[in-house]
Amino acid sequence: MASSFFPDFGLMWYLEELKRDEFKKFKDLLRKEPLELGLKPLPWGEVKRATRENLAKLLTVNFEEEQAWNVTLSIFHKIGRKDLCEKAKKEITGHAKTYQAHIKEKFSNLWFQEARTRIHEYLDQENARKEQESLQRLFAPKRTGKWTRTVILLGPQGVGKTTYLVKLMLAWAEGNLFRERFSYVFYFCCQELKQLTKTSLAALISRDWSDSLAPLQEITSQPERLLFIIDSFEELKHDLNEPESDLCSDWTEKRPVQVVLSSLLRKKIFPESSLLIAAKPVYPRKLELSLDGPEIRELLGFSETDRKLYFYTIFRDRNRAMEAFRLVRENKQLFCMCQIPVLCWAVCTCLKQEMDKGRDLAPTCQHTTSIFTSFVFGLFTPKGAGCPDQQSQRLLKGLCFLAAEGMWTDTFVFSEEDLERNGLCDSDIPALLGLKVLQKCRAFEKSYAFIHMCIQEFCAAMFYLLSRHAQHPNPAVGSLEALLLTFLKRVNVYWIYLGCFLFGLLREEEQKKLDAFFGIHLAQEIQQKCHQFLQRIAENEHPWKQVDFLALCYCLYEMRNEDFVQWAMDFFQAVKLSIIDDADLVVSAYCLKHCSGLRTLWVSALHDFEEEDEEGSTAIHWNQVCSALITNENLREFRMSDSTFLYCCSLNNVSFPRGSRLFFEVLTHSPHLKCLNLSGTKLSRNAVKLLFSVCSRLSDSDCSAFSQILRSSRKLLNLNVSRNYLVPGAPLLCKVLLNTGVVPLLFSCRILKCLITAAGCRELASVLPVNPNLRNLQLGYNDIEDTGVKLLCEGLTHPSCRLEILGLGECKLTSACCQDISSVLTSSKTLRILNLGGNALDLSGMVVLCEALRHPECTLQVLSLKKEELDEETQRFLMDEEKKNPKWPIIGE
Template identity: 55%
Template sequence: MAGTRRVCRNVELCVCVFLSSCPTDSGYTKSYQDHAKKKFSHLWSSKSVTDIHRHFHQEVKQEECDHLDRLFASKETGKHPRTVVIQGAQGIGKTTLLMKLMWAWSDGRIYRDRFLYAFYFCCREMKELPAVSLADLICREWPDPAAPVTEIMSQPERLLFVIDSFEQLEADVNQPDSDLCGDWKKKRPVQVVLSSLLRKKMLPEASLLVAVKPTCPKELRDRVAISEIYEPRGFDESDRLVYFCCFFQDPKTAMEAFTVVRESQQLFATCQVPLLCWLLCTVLKREMQKGRDLALTCQNTTSVYASFIFNLFTPEGAAGPTEHSQRQLKGLCALAAEGMWTDTFEFGDEDLRRHGIADADIPALLGTKVLLKFGERVSSYAFIHVCIQEFCAAMFYLLKSHLDHPHPAVRSVKELLVNNFQKARRPHWIFLGCFLIGLLNKKEQEKLNAFFGFQLSQEIKQQFEQCLKSLGEHGDLQGQVDALAIFYCLFEMQEPAFVRQAVNLLQEGSFQIVDNSDLVVSAYCLKYCSSLRKLSFSIQNIFKKEDTHSSV
């Protein structure tokens, strides 16, 4: 009997151990997974800006699951907590990756033995919240108000917190430890709660996955113990071809468009970003419908964005825009310029009204997809991509003087160019200078004149020359000048006579070539240089064999 009791007791202990480690021990995990699966299936389609998800991301492939699993495969023995940072430019696929992760976890395809619960926090949606506790944030994600928070927190080593768009919170991860919070029941500003998670003041045993833009990780590296930084690569070459075929549907049309884009190193590189691949396909489809030469549209990046914007603001079948659509676009250009100078990328209703965009205009602008809306209680708006904001900001300078702008932060063309050519320029200024100079191209001037119905400012060329001349004459500024940024602007203009005149105002040049686009642009401009006295550059990663592994 004693032996039987011992056997029964051992079996009982084994059952207890099994149940305590089983992901669905109380049914709570299964209930939450069912809820999360429905939620992220809905978000996948309803929050997608474009139809990319229908064409391209209909399911999470096995190789993607394998990669997601590896992100939290501990390098040491045991299941240590990991903090993984997903870093990448806007539109490259960070949020898509996180949604795939949540969907795959809720479907039991990843982390089955690692995480009982995975909670997705979108910082854009949380930044307006009043003081909250971590328990409150979990309750927001739970399918009903009675979330079993105590049970969830009882095994913190089996929790994964997925934090999207962390930079949106503008949280100070450098704050002293005394300002952080270790109590998951205590209400604090949401910035403090998430910083406390990241700094391991709260639930140090939990794992985190944090998505940020490229400008954010430096401060994270300083104060957060990061296990790994992963950079999504967006569409590889085969992905781009598949997307073109799905978008155009007719194989012949798809290959015609793809071939034209493939011949432009810059545009083909742009297609690495799924959202911009959609934008380019949208432009090409409209141009084909009008019987226009795709090679002219794809001559440079500026031409593509100009076609995209002017098509959006020209009614279907009309020869030109209405006065109302002209006024709307001018308002957006002024709004965009203000945002670029103030580092603002989300705007409220009052911001739009201040630039002549009435509440009644907003549904139409959202319908064109030039603007996106965020939030429910407090609405905010953003350009569909920062490149669109940069393009509209550049157009502002051809429509008006900075002195006509109501915001004092908006500066002159000369100051814009000087800022743009500095090596330590504003991190969000990627294409602003290129678009400004690209719009001076003769064909782009014709588009602008046709759309707005009047001759636009012609002074920017002279200001550009004066800026280069000033930089060339001040030797002490040479080390601060990014010659490649100047070359990109000149490449966009595509006027050999002006390029030759402009580059010969410089006496020194120093830059780094890090991709094929840099190589093409620098080669184009350097062949016109005859006055350079000093040239130094380095080439990195250009001649390595391209990795053909599928992106996540």
């Protein structure tokens, strides 16, 4: 028996093949079988209680691998399952062992060929342990007991997805991972697959067999023990959106590669198999919807601790490392880039070079483009030389041509022919690989890629400062105007930094570097063309619709030419922003303060800014946004949603963290405010105090403070403060908001889900007669109870109350309150709609209400109830009443 067999083929799978009575017999024989083979007995209590999985673990823990298998085979014979014995023997001497040996050799070579993977070796053993645990958790059973069958691994380019998968393949081939789960693991790289036209899954599986005679029947006999890994899925540019009828179920049938993969991923082929799909986070939602209940995992790259540790390792001197790390951390975009291991290496390399030359790092770290300019020029300047030689200039210019071609043709893996077309010959390749600006591509022989797409984008941007697009040998390379339009409209999802680098290279400091390296460059011409492009955009009727404003903000922030930014921002009267992270907030704040003509601003801030950063810079940048709103005399409309920072006519799903003081001042400077919606807004006690403390005119009382703020907006018609914890301030809030002296035109108030109790209803009742303009009051989903309704009815029956719509749904009411409500129905001259749905009303209560509805003075037109929640007797009563009166005002929900 092969000693390495047991890790490769899971004992648990064989135990799962046993029927219930066979498994019981197996346990009974396991009491004596080890003794007959000269082994120590297993603890019977544990054996008796063990599941199949636990029993497999007991065998592996108590016996050596071969001993455990010998015991198992012997018992299989005795219970009449010779078929399992034969199957196991075939697997031991079969092809799976050969396949695993091949995979181990292949992926070991890939691991050692790639120099940049050594970056991870700088990190400590704790990170290695965490990574191993992460691998082990893949395909773990869910809480429901079901096994995870599909996992999507998301992460930006360069974060280490492929490295992660290589480690997985090696761990499996060495028997350290999934040894009881998968007999075969197949790795498909989409960079390679997209070169194919028609193929079959059988052909793809067979490629890793040296004799091309893969034991396909043996492999597919257990589809539940197969794992397919799809790497770089985004390379296919495919949404898995074919109609079901276009897919194939025959794994030997030749079809277009996209159809074959779709059939596999959508479980048309081998539905029992498991899938691991690695992709950039370009369209994960589409992927998720197309697959069968996938589990999403994200690779986030270096943590802040990892980045700090890496800086220490590269700089060696702690003080120098701390200085460099602090400066990088202050640049949010640059610090975020350093999550990517290879970019962290590039940044550290650049700063160490600058520091070794005695240069001040601060100016370099302030601009992301400066880092890349210094890094790239530093690579191509011979060590010890003051300036580059002609060979270095030629190589870098060739790379810029190559990079531009790649960006316009969506090419990121280049052949030797591609290099040659752009002025780089075979003899140049070793030098480029040695500089670590290019790397060999895993998927193809004699193919190469930039070490990261950021480097390719930077070189592509630099192409436009070195040459005109018409001089490029590939006609696909577009003009500068086409580049700007493509980037600023976010047409190409692969262009992340290209436009930013272009604007960044127009800075005077970067132009000096270009002049020192190349001599001649086109910076002034490019700046003029950018100026003309934005001028043409401004001539459109709605210039803000022509470009993604946030993309333009990033470009202008990287350039940071105050005159140019002011001139560009004057074109925008309406702006829409979607703020995802701190970097978005920084660039938005920078550009908004230059928008002097802004009239309308829509902001969606999806990031949770509740956790303040150490320097407090998040609050500073948010305050800059607020300052732009306060100082801009032309602003008429401001909308914001789904954020921890929100103000406007409409505030939805928002919380107010610390540092938002200036934000609330906007309220006191908005005399034209007509609608204030605070639905879902997290108004904590501290936030309310902050809201009340922003104006020097406010008194110490929260009530009077809020009154003062609202008094500045005399035209307020609608107010929504739903889903807020208003118990402490409910009495004051009610008195202020419903008092005609404070908000004279208030027509509608949705105090829904605010945990208002009966105590809060006393204040509500007292002000209902005072504000005759109030027509709509929604109090649903509060714990008002019968006592609270009794208090409300005192105000509702007052002759001065003009309320037309009242919502009391889900307020924990019983039939005991129906007598009070009936008094309102017979006395109110204005109440038209009443919602009592979701309350525990029975027949006795409905009899009282129906009697009031028959009253000649009752004006109610709609009484809303959830009829299906009422008992059968009450439902029958209502049906009878409706038959008697077709215009009966009771409706179901």
